[in-house]
Amino acid sequence: MAAAKRSIVKKPRAIRATSLAAATTASVKAVLKKAQLGGGGTTVGILLEQASMAARGVDADQIAKDITAGVAAATGVKLKPTSTVAGGSILVGFAPPNTLLKPLA
């Protein structure tokens, strides 16, 4: 509890732009490690660019639901929908469990 309280009031410090490469490498390694542990879907995903789809009158959310239902019906694998937070180009993807690769292989 005390540790949690400390962490929420800690004063964050900026990292130097000159350390950007090292920070990037560490971040990428952590992402890949999570993916290896099954916690991510960085190699397989379906991305729907919502802004441009909306401009064409296409509902990306509905497309995402249709894809999820279609894959589940065909393979029994339930895709995990992944929301993203972005400005300008909004993406909605899916981070399927790595096991998805097996039934489709």
Place this chain on the structure above:
Amino acid sequence: MTADGSSPRRVAPAGSALLCPSAQPDAADAVVIGVVDHAASPPEVQYLDEPTPVTPELLALARPVRPTEVYRFAASCQQGACSHWSGHDCTLVTRLVKLVPVASLALPPCRIRGDCRWFHQTGRDACRRCPLVVTQNQAPSEAMREAAAPGKPG
């Protein structure tokens, strides 16, 4: 004056649009404002002391993952071209403030605050949650997933 003791500096050219703090790297004026610390749980953005222009070399550093998974980019708010735009403000930050718990009571050492759409719209409430925002998040929390869904009222 901000909580980290520095004054917000203008990054965007005078008279230009406010900056989206969770932009895509392909925007013409995109800069990197932070790197996501994925070793933290939940992942948390480490802000740069100076926004850095996006270069092909910088984007290549993120391979094999997507740049939006490891960097936070800022670029001019796309307003009507973005599905989070209500017509007069950003609904994304409204939902973030409503749904996502604060990351820290202290404001992050962000260098775009003076030009930030989110800060201009919701003030420090946005800044206290901003470190938790990963532009392309493969494993978002339920609150973040809900906040990220465009089209829902804020």
